[in-house]
Amino acid sequence: MLKRLLATTGLITLCMVSGASAAEEVTMWVRSGIGDSFKKVVEAYNGSHDTKVTLTEVPFSELVQKYATAIAGGQAPDALSMDLIYTPAFAAAGQLEDLTDWAKSLPYFSSLSPSHVKLGTYQDHIYGLPLSVETSIFAWNKDLYKKAGLDPEKAPATWDEITANAEKIRALGGDTYGFYFSGGGCGGCMIFTFTPLVWGAGVDILSADGKKATLDTPEMRKAVDVYRNMVKKDLVPAGAASDNGANFLTFTNGKVGQQSIGAFSVGTLITQHPEINFGVTMIPGVNGQPSSFAGGDNVVVTKGTKNIDAVKDFIQYTYSLEGQKILAKYGSLPTRGDIADKVLEGLDPRMQVGLKAIAVAKTPYTLQFNDLINSANGPWAGFTNAAIFGDDVDGAFSKAQSEMQSIIDAAQ
Numbered sequence: 001m002l003k004r005l006l007a008t009t010g011l012i013t014l015c016m017v018s019g020a021s022a023a024e025e026v027t028m029w030v031r032s033g034i035g036d037s038f039k040k041v042v043e044a045y046n047g048s049h050d051t052k053v054t055l056t057e058v059p060f061s062e063l064v065q066k067y068a069t070a071i072a073g074g075q076a077p078d079a080l081s082m083d084l085i086y087t088p089a090f091a092a093a094g095q096l097e098d099l100t101d102w103a104k105s106l107p108y109f110s111s112l113s114p115s116h117v118k119l120g121t122y123q124d125h126i127y128g129l130p131l132s133v134e135t136s137i138f139a140w141n142k143d144l145y146k147k148a149g150l151d152p153e154k155a156p157a158t159w160d161e162i163t164a165n166a167e168k169i170r171a172l173g174g175d176t177y178g179f180y181f182s183g184g185g186c187g188g189c190m191i192f193t194f195t196p197l198v199w200g201a202g203v204d205i206l207s208a209d210g211k212k213a214t215l216d217t218p219e220m221r222k223a224v225d226v227y228r229n230m231v232k233k234d235l236v237p238a239g240a241a242s243d244n245g246a247n248f249l250t251f252t253n254g255k256v257g258q259q260s261i262g263a264f265s266v267g268t269l270i271t272q273h274p275e276i277n278f279g280v281t282m283i284p285g286v287n288g289q290p291s292s293f294a295g296g297d298n299v300v301v302t303k304g305t306k307n308i309d310a311v312k313d314f315i316q317y318t319y320s321l322e323g324q325k326i327l328a329k330y331g332s333l334p335t336r337g338d339i340a341d342k343v344l345e346g347l348d349p350r351m352q353v354g355l356k357a358i359a360v361a362k363t364p365y366t367l368q369f370n371d372l373i374n375s376a377n378g379p380w381a382g383f384t385n386a387a388i389f390g391d392d393v394d395g396a397f398s399k400a401q402s403e404m405q406s407i408i409d410a411a412q
Contacts, residue, residue: 026053026310027077029067031060031297037330038081038132038297044326045317051310064370071095071302078305079314081131084119084298085369091122092367097301097308100126108319111338115294115363128298129315130335132327135263135292135357136192138162138284142277144169144176144257155281158288159197159226162258166235169257178235180256181227183388186245187373187381191364192293193260193283194384197223199292199362200285205380205404210366211412213404215383216397222286227388241389244376252276262295263354267331270348280353282360294361296332333358371407379403 030038039055046052056077058066064086070076082090090096103109103126113130120128142152148168156162166178182189195205201219206212230236237256239247251259252273260283269276282290299318301311317323324334324343333354334340344351366372373380383400387393 024051026051026079026307026314027056028053028079028081028311029056029058029063029077030081031063031083032057037327037332040330041318041323041326044322045314049313049317051313053314068095076302078307079299079301079311081297082128082300084116084128084130084294084296085363085374087120087128087298087300088122088365089367089369090300091120091125091127095303096127097303097305098125098127099129099301102312103129106316106319108336108338111336112319113294113296113335113337113358115358115361116296116298116335119363119365120298120300128300130296131299131315131318132296133294133333133335133358134296135294135333135354135361136196136260136283137263137266137280137292137353137357138258138282139251139261139265139269139278139280140165140258141251141254141256142279143254144172147172148257152277153279155279156258156284157281158284159286162284163226163230163235166230166258167233170233170235175237176255176257177237178257179230180236180250180259181240182243182245182248182250183227183240183385184242184244185376185381185385186243186248187375187378187384189243189245189248190384191373191380192262192295194223194227195362196260196283196291196293197226197286200283200289200360201287202289204362204364206364206366206372210364210368211408213401213408215401215404219286221393221397224387224393226286228393231388241385251278263333263351263357264331266348266350266354270350278350280350282353282357290357290360292357292361294358294363366408368407368411372404379407 042053042055067080113133116130120126145152150165150168156165169178181193198219203217203219205215207214249265250256251261254276269278283292285291299315301308319336321339324336328334328343328347334343340355371378379400383396386396390396
């Protein structure tokens with residue numbers, strides 16, 4: 001669906017893109033739920049620069065289609081804060097400005113979040129650069145650990161430990177559970193929190209070039225068994241099976257002992273749920289080696305915008321120490337590794353875990369990410385739900401492997 005939409009809008013003359021006059025205003029769209037960090041950076045920039053950035057917040061589920069439609073109608077913004085996974089598709093459709101020469105001229109280019117730069121690159125040209133950085137990490141409730149007779153300061157390092165801890169927490173009874181995940185067909189949730197189990201073990205669900213589905217591996221079967229086992233033992237609330245992501249951060253209710261979450265949640269927990277005494281660590285792979293999903297947004301520039309110099313100036317401000325500190329203060333991880341320590345100085349030390357995860361984090365590179373992974377009706381969402389909660393694990397693997405490969409082949 002996404003490919004067809006982009007192919008259609010790609011036929012429109014991109015010089016129709018509307019731009020603000022004389023770099024006095026930069027129009028920019030952001031997806032809903034981006035949080036306060038980016039908004040605060042914009043406020044600071046607008047308060048210290050003649051050029052102003054005007055933000056429009058678009059519902060996350062509508063952003064891709066609305067942006068493609070706006071390009072077709074000549075009404076696209078100058079720039080967009082786009083989920084990094086969609087950058088290759090828009091770049092391939094010829095709808096983004098080539099930022100290669102300018103990006104590589106930045107003295108700190110080599111220190112920018114590598115997964116974001118990778119996803120912002122198409123055919124060796126750079127079309128997107130990191131704006132907000134997100135990683136997935138593992139959290140445990142220290143108070144529930146203590147009540148269950150566990151060491152509240154000891155982070156679990158393997159899934160055997162996590163499962164054993166979950167059993168002891170569940171033994172507290174009532175509505176207290178040992179583990180939680182959003183498994184009700186939420187492909188985005190499960191790629192974010194579940195796939196690190198196999199990435200840490202050195203395998204992936206797609207080949208490096210994105211042309212082959214590699215879902216059925218011993219490592220993935222082991223990962224599925226870990227989750228199935230916890231579900232079977234009633235260590236996970238029944239609601240997980242139908243949670244489409246609406247209750248992703250159930251950890252905040254104080255009744256869940258352990259959950260893989262986003263690094264952004266550290267800020268959320270500290271500021272909005274000070275009653276939760278929690279620790280964070282890396283997500284273990286099925287062999288104990290940690291991994292993480294590199295998420296967040298890339299900033300992209302619409303092809304043909306008249307305000308490209310002003311957009312570049314704003315991007316450079318977000319990369320400055322001042323801009324990076326504002327982002328971090330409100331929950332976003334640093335996009336520049338070379339100044340990360342200075343950026344996080346004085347902030348909650350638990351944010352360091354999210355930063356550490358960047359070094360091992362991955363993001364699948366494919367032009368069909370939405371159809372393969374994010375779609376609620378796609379093969380990945382269907383697979384995780386059926387394999388973990390269903391009765392036919394072999395059938396779930398076979399069906400998903402075949403469907404994923406068919407989507408990939410149809411796009412060639």
